[in-house]
Every structure is written in structure tokens, then in C-alpha cells.
Amino acid sequence: MISPATTGLIGIFVMLVLLALRMPIGIAMLLVGSIGFAILHGVQPALFMLGSYPYGYAAVYELAVIPLFVLMGNAASVSGMGRDLYRAAYAWVGHWRGGLSSATIVSCAGFAAVSGSSVASAVTMGRICLPEMKRYGYDDRLATGTVAAGGTLGILIPPSTAFIIYAILTEQSIGRLLLAGFFPGILLAALFVLTISIWTRFRPELGPPGPLAGRQERLKTLGQAGPMLVIVIATIGGIYLGVFTPSEAAAVGAFLAILYALWRRMLGGENLQFVLIETIKTTAFVFLILIGALVFGPFLALSGLPQQFAAWLTSFDVPPITILAFLMLLYIFLGMFLEGFSILVLTLPIVIPIVQALGYDLIWFGVLMVIVLEMGLISPPVGINVFVVKGLVPDVPLSKVFAGIFPFWFAMVVALIMLIAFPQIALFLPNSMIK
Numbered sequence: 001m002i003s004p005a006t007t008g009l010i011g012i013f014v015m016l017v018l019l020a021l022r023m024p025i026g027i028a029m030l031l032v033g034s035i036g037f038a039i040l041h042g043v044q045p046a047l048f049m050l051g052s053y054p055y056g057y058a059a060v061y062e063l064a065v066i067p068l069f070v071l072m073g074n075a076a077s078v079s080g081m082g083r084d085l086y087r088a089a090y091a092w093v094g095h096w097r098g099g100l101s102s103a104t105i106v107s108c109a110g111f112a113a114v115s116g117s118s119v120a121s122a123v124t125m126g127r128i129c130l131p132e133m134k135r136y137g138y139d140d141r142l143a144t145g146t147v148a149a150g151g152t153l154g155i156l157i158p159p160s161t162a163f164i165i166y167a168i169l170t171e172q173s174i175g176r177l178l179l180a181g182f183f184p185g186i187l188l189a190a191l192f193v194l195t196i197s198i199w200t201r202f203r204p205e206l207g208p209p210g211p212l213a214g215r216q217e218r219l220k221t222l223g224q225a226g227p228m229l230v231i232v233i234a235t236i237g238g239i240y241l242g243v244f245t246p247s248e249a250a251a252v253g254a255f256l257a258i259l260y261a262l263w264r265r266m267l268g269g270e271n272l273q274f275v276l277i278e279t280i281k282t283t284a285f286v287f288l289i290l291i292g293a294l295v296f297g298p299f300l301a302l303s304g305l306p307q308q309f310a311a312w313l314t315s316f317d318v319p320p321i322t323i324l325a326f327l328m329l330l331y332i333f334l335g336m337f338l339e340g341f342s343i344l345v346l347t348l349p350i351v352i353p354i355v356q357a358l359g360y361d362l363i364w365f366g367v368l369m370v371i372v373l374e375m376g377l378i379s380p381p382v383g384i385n386v387f388v389v390k391g392l393v394p395d396v397p398l399s400k401v402f403a404g405i406f407p408f409w410f411a412m413v414v415a416l417i418m419l420i421a422f423p424q425i426a427l428f429l430p431n432s433m434i435k
Contacts, residue, residue, distance in 0.1 A: 004040055008303025011036040015296075015346065025342045026285075029292030036299035049298070054291045061247065063290075065174060067283040068250035069159040072231070072257045073115035074275040079261035081228050082124040085110040088221040090132075091213040093193075098200035098207030100136055101146040102193045104129040108150030109157060109189040110225070113232045114257065116159040117282075118377055122151025122385045126392045139206040140396045142199065145404025147392075148385040149192055149411075152374035155340070157185030158236055159250065161286060162340060162373060166366045169293055169348045173363075174246040175239045176430035180363050181370065182236065183425050184415065188371070191411040199407055227260045240433050286341075293345040300349045310353035320358040321420070327351060328372060328416065335376020339384065343373060367426040368419060375412050378405040 002010075011032050018028040030050075038046035057063075076082075089103035089110070096102055108125050115121055126147040133143040155162040158178035167174040200207040213221075235253040238244035244252060261267040267275065300306055313323060334343050355365050377385045386401050393401075419425055 004303045005305050005308055007036060007039060008300055008305035011299060011303070012305075012346075019338070019342065024288065025339075025345065026288030026290075026292035029289075029296035029345065033292065033296035033299040037295070037302065040299065040302045049295060053294050057291060057294050058287055062174065062245075063168070063287075065159075065247045065250045066161065066164055066286055067279060068247065068254045069116050069161070069164075070282045070286075071275070071279045072159070072235075072250065072254040073117055073120055074278050075254065075257035075261045075267065076111070076114040076228070076231070077120060077124050078271040078275060079257065079264055079266050081114060081225075081257075081260070082107065082111050083128050084221070084224045085228060086125065086128050086132075088218075088225040090210070091218045091221040094210040095212040096197070097204055097209050098142065098196040099210050100129070100133045100138060101142055101196045101200075101207050104133070104146045105150045105153075105189055105192045105196070108147075109153050109185065110228055110232075112153040112155075112157040112185070113159075113236070114228055114253070115154055116161050118151050118154035118374070118385060119388055121154035122147055122388045123392070125150060126389055130389075130392055133207075136210055137208055139203075140393070140400050141404035142196070142206045143404070144389045144393060144396055144401040145406075145408055146192075146196065148378050148383075148389045148401065148405050149408030150189075151385045151388070152377045152412075153185055153189060155377075156181050156188060156367075156370050156374060158182060159253070160370065161282075162344065162370050163366065165286065165290065165341065165344055166348070166369065168290060169297075169345065170352055170362055170366070172366065173430075176363050176433065177366050178236070178246060179240055179429040179433055180367050180426045182429055184367050184371065184419060187418065187425060188374075188412065188415045191415055192408055195407050195411045227256075231256045231260075240429065242433065289341055289345055296345070297349050306350045306353050309350055310357050313354055314357045320360070323354070323358060324360065324420070327354070328368065331369065331372040332375055332379070335372060336379045336381065338376070340373035340376055343376070344369070361423065361427065363430055364419075364423045364426050368416065371412060371416050371419070375409060378409060 015028055015032045019025060034046050034050055037049060085107040086103060089106035093099050093102045093106065104125060108121050111125060112121050129147060130143055158181050160181055163177040163181055164174055167177045231253050234256060235249040238249045238252065239246060355362060377383065380402055386405060390398050390401050
């Protein structure tokens, strides 16, 4: 007779095969989780779970934060906020060596604060920034690498769909996780700008400086970027001060983004259709993953595999930091082949017991995980953001795009090390928020 742990291993193997055959991860988890649960616990309990869990879970009020933040990001995308942000950033730092690239990072960080999506950030800012960098003679490696890396800030700087999924799967506070990503996001954006500065210092021809903007123009562009600042302060500040719950903050942010898009007359016809359809598609995609994880998780728990793996890993006579480093390396490796959400839902049921046994804070570990997922977004051979940028500049070889992201990839490693050495970078805001 096959042991429960062996059944769990077979289930994980079947899951990976289905993913390799391009089955959507939510459906693959539903299929494997329900069959595995039936084998370990009986057919009737499995049918009851499939009949009651999806509706009961999808109807949870706290999950309203997902469609509302997605709606906010889509409305901000069509309203022209990305272009306003880029103009402001360009006016302030465009005269530096590599200034257009630095402006791209700054604007990506700003747009991430209203979009919550890496792909959306890369596409929106890429369409605006890449033609400008090409016009000023920027090297293709620097230009494309900047957009691909800057786009990854979309899942670190709140609001972040990755943080929301992590919070739900680990039963942590969504508000605390969103706040935990704020300072690490600023830190990573600063490291990206520093990377550009160092790169162009030794290779000035890669990013020649642009013209110096006057004081009046700087203040004008800053004022044009003001609506984005209002939305960020209203949402993140409201959560921090305890004025809003995350769901209420998402509703306020979505309302303000829609109001701004209407004021600029950018939400009619095709734009309105785009905003609504993209919001529905993204929400359905995320909810399918969450429901699949809800079914797959109990199957793994019944198999006892996560507990056995945690006991085995923590049995080694090594410092906890060594095991943490091993987990980070494992996630970096997985990120080379799997999409970020897939990594989250597949590994968290196994990894979280290990992290808890080591005594690490789950909020802090969530920030580390998201940074590692960001690294996967620009790591070969998958590198979703790299292929997104490649689609925007079909004349640039893929090898050049990948060559351009490596300096930023190492900047992410530095950010990871700093967060491990100084956890308070991530924990200060959530620990000081008004309860």
C-alpha cells in the first residue's frame, strides 16, 4: 500500500507534468488536489470540498481587495499617469549620465504604486520610455534592461497581487504585508538607479545625459504627477493610519483612479472596455489560482509531506540562516523555469512549516519571497518581463535584452542580503501601523 507521503510526492510530480503540458495552474491544482484528497480521505469528503470550498472562499469579503486594486491599476494605466510620471522623473534626473534610464526606474516605481502588476508596469513604461531612450542614443542593453528590471517593482511596491496571494495562503494580514513592501521597494529602486550610475560611469556611451530642465518645468511636471501621489497617500497612508482596511483602501484608490481618468476624458469607448475586461480576466485568473490552492493545500497536509520535509530540513545541525539561504537559492532556481504565482502556490504549503520551525517572521519572509519572484521575472530561460520588453522592441536581439538585465539582477541580490541582515527595513512600517 502506498504511504500518504508517497501519494503526496506522486501528486507533486503529476502537477509538474500537467504544468509542462501547459495546463493552467489553477485547474491543475484542482484536479490533482481533489483526486489526491479522495485517495487519502475518501470520495465523499472530496466531493463535499469541491462543492462548498470554491463558493465559500470566493465570497470572502477580504478578497474584494483583488478586483479593486486590479481595477485601480487598469484605470491608472489608461488615464495617462504613466506618461505624467515619466515626464516628472525625466525633468528631475534626465540630465544625469544615464538619466533617462534612472527616470524610467523612478517612474516604474511610481506606476507600481498604483498598478500592482509587473507586466503592466513593464508594458506601460516600456511604450513610453523605450522610444525616448532610443531617440537619445541609449544602448539597447541599458534601455531594455532598465524597463525589464523596473517593471519588476510592480509586485513589490504596494499594492501587490503577489503579497495578497501570499497573505491569503499563509493567513497573514494583507495590510501588514502591503506596508512591509514599501521600504524594500524604495530600496530596490534606489539600488537600480545606483546600478545605472555605476554602469554609465564606466561606460558613458551607454547612456548620454539629456538636457537640463529648468526649475519651472520641474515644478510643472511634478504638479502633473500629483494625482498619482494623492492615490498612493490615500491608499497606503489610509492603511498605515488605520483609517481604511485593505479592501476599503482598494475601493478608495479605484474610485480616485476612475475619477481622474474620467476628468481627463480617457475612460470612454475602447478604454472603458479595456479596463473592465482586463479587470475581469485578471481577477478570474487570480481567483482560479487561489481556489486551486485551497483544494491542493489540504491534500498536501493530509499526505504529511510538508511536515516531514520541514522536520528533515531542520534536523541538520546548521544555523537557521544556512537553511534560509538554501531556500532562497532554491527559489531563484525555480524562478528560472516557473512563473511566479505557480511558485507561490506550489511551494508555500511545504516551505511555511520550515520557516515557522526556524522562528522567522512570516511577513518578513513574504518580502524575501517576492524579491526572489522578481528575480525570476528577469531570469533566463523564462523571464516573463524580458519577453514583454522584447515584444516592444522586436528589432533588438533577445540576447541583448538578457545581457542588459544582469546588472539589475545582482542589485536584487544585494537587496536580498540587506533585508536578511536588517529585517527592520521590511518590518518597521507594519510593526508601527495603528492597530
